[in-house]
Amino acid sequence: MFKKWFRQSTGIRNRGINPQGFHVSQLKFYMILIPLSVFMLLPILFIFSTAFKPPDELFAFPPRFFVIRPTLKNFQDLFSKLTTSGIPVSRYLFNSILITIITVISSIVVSSMGAFALSKKNFALKQILFTVNNIALMFVPIAVSIPRFLVIQRMGLLNTFPVHILPVLAMPVGLFLLKQFMDGIPDEIIEAAQIDGASDWYIYLRIILPMIRPALATIAILTFQAAWNNAEISTLYVNDESLRNLAFYLNTLNSQTTGANIVAGQGIAAAAALIMFMPNLIIFIFLQGQVMSTMSHSGLK
Amino acid sequence: MQIRAAFQNWLRKEGSAYAFLSIYAILFIIFIVVPVLAAFFLSFTFFDAIQPPHFVGLSNYITLLTQDDIFMRYVLPNTIQFAIIVGPGGYVLAFLLAWMLAQLPKIPRTIFALILYSPSMTAAVAMTAVWKTLFSGDQTGYLNSFLMSLGFMNEPIQWLQSPDYLMTVMIIVTLWSSMGIGFLAMLAGILEINPELYEAAAIDGMNNRFQEIFYITIPSMKPQMLFGAVMAIVTTFQAGAIGVALSGANPTPQYSGQLIVNHIEDYGFLRYEMGYAAAVSVVLLLMVLFFSQVANRLFGSDV
Secondary structure (H helix, E strand, O other): OHHHHHHHHHOOOOOOOOOOOOOHHHHHHHHHHHHHHHHHHHHHHHHHHHHOOOHHHHOOOOOOOOOOOOOOHHHHHHHHOEOOOOOEHHHHHHHHHHHHHHHHHHHHHHHHHHHHHHHHOOOOOHHHHHHHHHHHOOOOHHHHHHHHHHHHHHOOOOOOOHHHOHHHHOOHHHHHHHHHHHHOOOHHHHHHHHHOOOOHHHHHHHHHHHHOHHHHHHHHHHHHHHHHOOOHHHHHHOOOHHHOOHHHHHHHHHOOOOOHHHHHHHHHHHHHHHHHHHHHHHHHHHHHHHHHHHHOOOOOO | OHHHHHHHHHHHHHHHHHHHHHHHHHHHHHHHHHHHHHHHHHOOEEOOOOOOOEEOOOHHHHHHHHOOHHHHHHHHHHHHHHHHHHHHHHHHHHHHHHHHHHOOOHHHHHHHHHHHHHHHHOOHHHHHHHHHHHOOOOOOOHHHHHHHHOOOOOOOOOOOOOOOOHHHHHHHHHHHOOOOHHHHHHHHHHHHOOHHHHHHHHHOOOOOHHHHHHHHHHHHOHHHHHHHHHHHHHHHHHHHHHHHHHHOOOOOHHHOOOOHHHHHHHHHHHOOOHHHHHHHHHHHHHHHHHHHHHHHHHHOOOO
């Protein structure tokens, strides 16, 4: 038994790219990747640990990294807390959830319809428009936050609910990934459907959408992160406290005063950070296989 | 009459394509194209958000190049330093990590990929609280306490308020969260390469992993390399707010962590000199374009 394992892990079979099993030549990679992963994980473990720390452990000196007696007190404090304007934290959380759900669904619809046109339809401007979108991959929203503000102001979107959603929907990388993935669907399938008399709408809904599920899952994740983690929109374009989201609230926790307050605030901030992080992680774990299969189509030529 | 027939013909042939594209196109124009054009337009004006902008020619750019001491002495060198280390540095790191992961079987690979990717899922605002605690300036700070207990230093260091350390902390924090979708794309790209290429090279006498990387791996996945490069450039410049978030002040202590994005915010939202801020934005967009052109030269297919 040991002999078999030894042969398997020293022979030629499991070397190189995408091996089937363990091989001694992989040890050197583990030796680099394991310490690095620990380093990468530390700040995330720290959120977990701090979120469950009781007050005396938050104030402890010298500070301890790991929690000893975990408690849910920080979460209770977070939700019983009222902000200075009298808005409960649950309101920010509710806004975040609602904004994120609507944004993810609309983004899937809007981007996949656009990608369908760019991938499977023929029209004169097709190549030019795709190139424009590729250039926009380099777009850095933060660079034009001022003209964006002016545009949003002119359109009367300041202090409205849609301002959270509409700017996020213009996501060049989403359209790009969907289009690349759709290019992998053979044109013959669509031609066959057209001969059978299917309309474009039918082809889009019944043929394309079911075939690009992995790419849709990827767009869902990217949009989720863009919407859920977004504090800029609430900061720049919304004044009404009851319309702001959880990411914004966390931002206000960060900028709070110094002294003993900031230490007590650490536990609450970590609890909020954990609530921010967990949905991202859970969704990604469930959809990671689909994401990887989309990413193999991500080449930019 | 003929025009109408031609229009109807066009509508029948191409109308549905434009219909499918229309919603995205409208949002794209409103939130990307118009703001970029507006930035170009405003950069040639004086605009304080109260009175309508009036045209001042190139004077904003001239001021930027000749009179903006802070821009030339701090912001530009800081931005270049930050961009070079986080951009190409993070990119090479992402490629090497992806390459190492590709040498492992599926289950450990997936676990490592998840761990390396998860920092990029965290929200910058959420992490600020964590960094502030870990890098806290007094002796109760985690890093200070740790280093002092090991005897590396006797005095606590003001990591986030000291001009000597702020930039280093910014770079580490940004690199930490930079293994994003560009990294996943490169990992997928490496795994997609036809294994027969490696076998053929081995038969031809290639016996060195570095030769393999340069002659097979990278050339076979140029499109993914380019996508990863563009993503690296965008995340680098998008991360510009980190210095202000960490130090809690704009401008950052002695401008040590002041990046071009903070300079825009400083002039645009704090001083309301929006014309001037727009000129700085244009410079930033041109920098992004320049870096992307370099990436395109390296990995593009149409060189």
